[in-house]
Amino acid sequence: MVTRYRGRFAPTPSGPLHAGSVVAALASWLDARAHGGTWVVRIEDTDTPRCVPGADHHILHQLDRLGLRSDEPVRWQSPSPSQDAYEAAWRALQAKGWAYGCACSRQDIERALARVGGLNTGQPAAAVYPGTCRTGLGGRTPRAWRVRVEGHWAWHDRRLGPQSQDLPREVGDFVIRRADGLWAYQLAVVVDDAAQCITDVVRGEDLADNTPRQQHLQRLLGLPLPRYLHTPLVWACDGQKLSKQTGAMAVDVDRPLSVLQAAAQVLQLQLPAAGGPKPVGSSPPDAAHHTPSLERWLEQATQAWAQRWLAVP
Ligand SMILES: [Zn+2]
Numbered sequence: 494m495v496t497r498y499r500g501r502f503a504p505t506p507s508g509p510l511h512a513g514s515v516v517a518a519l520a521s522w523l524d525a526r527a528h529g530g531t532w533v534v535r536i537e538d539t540d541t542p543r544c545v546p547g548a549d550h551h552i553l554h555q556l557d558r559l560g561l562r563s564d565e566p567v568r569w570q571s572p573s574p575s576q577d578a579y580e581a582a583w584r585a586l587q588a589k590g591w592a593y594g595c596a597c598s599r600q601d602i603e604r605a606l607a608r609v610g611g612l613n614t615g616q617p618a619a620a621v622y623p624g625t626c627r628t629g630l631g632g633r634t635p636r637a638w639r640v641r642v643e644g645h646w647a648w649h650d651r652r653l654g655p656q657s658q659d660l661p662r663e664v665g666d667f668v669i670r671r672a673d674g675l676w677a678y679q680l681a682v683v684v685d686d687a688a689q690c691i692t693d694v695v696r697g698e699d700l701a702d703n704t705p706r707q708q709h710l711q712r713l714l715g716l717p718l719p720r721y722l723h724t725p726l727v728w729a730c731d732g733q734k735l736s737k738q739t740g741a742m743a744v745d746v747d748r749p750l751s752v753l754q755a756a757a758q759v760l761q762l763q764l765p766a767a768g769g770p771k772p773v774g775s776s777p778p779d780a781a782h783h784t785p786s787l788e789r790w791l792e793q794a795t796q797a798w799a800q801r802w803l804a805v806p
Contacts (some may be wrong), residue, residue, distance in 0.1 A: 499532025500693045503563070503682070506535045506548035509743035510555045513697060513727040519756045520724045521695035522561045522729035526791075531688060534563035539570045539579075539681045542673075551743075558746035559753060560787045569687065570681055575688075575718075582684045582714055583669060586640055591713050592669060594635025595626040614626060621665035638670035640713070646705035651722035651805050653698070658705040667706055679706050680743040687716040698723040722802070725759055749787055753794070762797040 502518045504510065507707050534556065536549045552661035553567060569575070586592035597605070603621045613754065622639065642660035650656050658664065669680040670788045686694065686707075701723040757764055765785075785793070 496692055497741060498525060498528035498529075498693060499533070499691050500525035500530060500695060501535055501686070501691050502556075503535040503537045503685075503696070504541065504552050505543060506552060507543045507545055508548055509551045511727075511742060512744055512752075512759075515559070515572065515744055515752055516724055516756045516759045517697045518556060518559070518561055518729060519753060519794070520722070520760055520798075523760075524693060524695045524722065526795045527799035527803055528693070530692075531564045532561075533691075534567045534682060535537050536567060536626055537568045537678070537681065539676050540678065541571070541675065545690075549614070552709055555744065555746045557645060559749050560791050568685070570685065571728040574684065575681070576676070578684050578688060579681055582680060582710075583638065583676075586669065586710075587638075589713065592638050593626060593642050594630055595622075595637045595639045595666075595668075596633035597622075597625050597637055598783045601625065614790045621662065622667070624666060627666065630786050637668045639664050639666040639792065640669050640710065642706075642709060646708065648704055648708060648721070650701065650704070650800065651720060653701060653723055656701065656704070659703065660709060660760065662703055669710075671769045679710060683710045683714065683716065686719060687711070687714075690777075691719050692717075693722070693758070694719045695724065698726050701724060727759055727760075740806065750784065753787075753790060757794055757797075760798075762794060762801065764793055764797050 500521050502521045504514055522532050524530075528683065534553070536552070538544045538549065549569070556562065582793055583592060602620060602622060602625070605625050606620055607758070609623060611677060625637075626633075627641065645657060645659050645794055649668070668677045668680060672678055683692075701721075704723075711717075734748045746752060754764070771772075
């Protein structure tokens with residue numbers, strides 16, 4: 494049985510698309526087109542404190558101007574059908590004994606880590622949870638909910654090749670329901686990818702190290718594992734990853750071709766130059782600088798993507 498390709502672009506509406514998010518959007522669109530598949534847009538608005546009112550529609554407008562349109566109605570994570578699905582997954586993980594309540598505050602976790610000599614990965618933002626509440630809460634009230642992790646996780650990325658992560662040492666039991674009651678990104682994304690029958694995830698490399706957590710949840714919930722391709726990031730002048738947090742500029746969709754060409758360059762696609770090859774001596778002077786239409790450019794980019802990636806398993 495052949496599973497039909499289904500890809501997605503899933504932005505968080507915390508601001509408009511910037512040069513980095515356009516790379517991920519274009520790559521996922523091209524991969525879907527090159528495979529003759531379906532491409533859908535999903536607005537990942539579970540993290541409501543990060544969402545900016547109107548940013549979702551701004552993003553959809555930008556995508557439209559770039560010629561990247563969802564093949565199916567756009568899905569939002571916040572309405573109740575999605576929320577019910579996240580709750581069902583959380584309950585299933587509890588019933589199987591994989592999810593447990595955690596009463597620890599951030600300070601509790603830091604203190605516990607200090608006691609064991611800092612089981613830290615060296616990144617201050619990524620303190621590995623020491624498993625304090627794994628064996629019970631001792632009468633305390635749960636704040637968040639975590640899922641147990643185990644084992645060394647090996648996975649394959651179509652661009653980065655073989656990858657691995659020691660989930661207990663590098664990540665630890667991670668949060669699936671936050672202390673503020675919101676569903677964590679990891680749980681929502683896994684449930685949505687399965688609900689939308691996503692076969693291929695193409696997204697920015699900053700999310701690559703999330704993959705083992707998501708595959709762990711997929712396995713525990715008995716969901717299919719998509720293939721993954723993580724795209725290069727766009728770096729700001731100061732060496733920081735370009736992101737909405739670092740104040741990246743919104744792309745100027747009034748010049749869609751130059752936005753797409755910049756993204757194609759990051760993706761190292763071999764494309765004809767903006768003006769296209771000039772026919773020698775045959776063109777009248779005023780027609781010399783012909784600009785391809787958006788549709789034509791996207792066709793050429795799809796061919797270039799297919800040449801680069803279709804043969805890569
Ligand atoms: Zn805890």
